[in-house]
Amino acid sequence: MTSKATFIFLTGLLVPLLACAQTVQDTLTKRESDASRYLVGPQADGARYMAMASPDYLLIDPTGAIYTAEQSLATFKTCKFDSYHIKNINVRSLSPESAIAVMQVSLDGTCAGQKVPPNYVMVDAWVKRSSKWFIQLHTETVVVSQN
Numbered sequence: 367m368t369s370k371a372t373f374i375f376l377t378g379l380l381v382p383l384l385a386c387a388q389t390v391q392d393t394l395t396k397r398e399s400d401a402s403r404y405l406v407g408p409q410a411d412g413a414r415y416m417a418m419a420s421p422d423y424l425l426i427d428p429t430g431a432i433y434t435a436e437q438s439l440a441t442f443k444t445c446k447f448d449s450y451h452i453k454n455i456n457v458r459s460l461s462p463e464s465a466i467a468v469m470q471v472s473l474d475g476t477c478a479g480q481k482v483p484p485n486y487v488m489v490d491a492w493v494k495r496s497s498k499w500f501i502q503l504h505t506e507t508v509v510v511s512q513n
Contacts, residue, residue: 412442420500447475485509
């Protein structure tokens with residue numbers, strides 16, 4: 367195979383893969399943005415957020431506690447967020463049906479009447495089922511100020 371033919375062949379393989387990766391990046395960035403909106407303000411809707419979760423969803427909070435979808439929804443009901451801002455989101459496709467989103471999140475709010483830390487690194491593992499993306503695992507790490 368000539369080098370020109372090899373280039374054309376490899377380009378034919380890589381371009382669709384890169385386009386697919388960009389589609390996953392765009393799709394999951396939007397899904398993350400939608401999820402954050404469901405958690406903020408007087409119209410917050412934890413059930414709507416949890417509708418984005420897979421049936422086997424797990425949440426690992428900053429203390430290391432592990433919650434199922436049902437437990438997470440009960441916890442969300444005790445939280446009130448005035449703001450929730452996603453920064454520096456990075457999406458990595460692991461397979462055609464799975465990806466992770468890593469992001470910095472700043473928020474202002476309370477859970478169970480206690481003020482929550484303002485800065486986190488959060489990771490969501492997403493799975494694609496019947497052509498729709500669902501959060502399967504959500505982790506939260508508090509960012510401690512380096513002052």
